[in-house]
Amino acid sequence: MDSNSLRPLNFAGKLFFILLATGIFMSFVLVAEFHTNPFRVPTFADIPVCYIYGNAYLALALAALMKKSFLRSILSITGFVIGLSVSAYFFLVCWKFGRNADLYSAQIFGIKTAYTDFFFFLTLLVLARLKKP
Secondary structure, three states: OOHHHHOOOOHHHHHHHHHHHHHHHHHHHHHHHHHHOHHHOOEEOOEEHHHHHHHHHHHHHHHHHOOOOHHHHHHHHHHHHHHHHHHHHHHHHHHHHHHHOOOOOOEEOOEEHHHHHHHHHHHHHHHHHHOOO
16 A cells, blocks of 8 residues: 555545535436426437536546546546536536526526536546645
8 A cells, every 4th residue: 555545635635525426416416307307407419418417527536536547547537528528518608698598507506507517627627636646
């Protein structure tokens, strides 16, 4: 075992896992909302966005729990690229067109998930760079 695996997580590491858990929870809530009313969750290339976000969050969680390897790098890069690009697309559509867009963005606790997911993925990217030794 290396000395880094025995060291407790710092604040950036703890915040990283809290945001990951919250993102995964939000994705599950959106999946439940999609199955009750499919028109409340937007789609990207005919795939509900909750599935895309959920898979991106899970890829990041798996990468964070693995030791340094090629698979960890691939999972991390894939999770960030997919999560950031899709969330940036919906963030820009909601921000630019607002109510004029033919987009019913999902909301959790009255907050549009297009904004929160973009903020989460961007913050996770910054925290991933901060928590590296």
